[in-house]
Amino acid sequence: MLIAGDTDKARLLLTDTYRGYGPAATDSASRDQLMASWQQHYKTQLNRKVRKARRLFG
Secondary structure (H helix, E strand, O other): OOOOOOHHHHHHHOOOOOEEEOOOOOOEEEHHHHHHHHHHHHHHHHOOOOOOOOOOOO
C-alpha cells in the first residue's frame, strides 16, 4: 500500500494512538505526521526526472 502510494489504506492499518519512534527520543511521529511525510515523499519521488549522464572519453 505504501509502495503504491495509497496512504488512505495504509492509515487504516495504524491505530489512532500510533506513535512511531526514530533513532532519538525526540524523533517520534503520530499517525497523521507519518502519513503526511509519506505523501510528501510520493510527490518528490513520482515527479523525479531521471536523466542519463553522458560520459565523455577523450
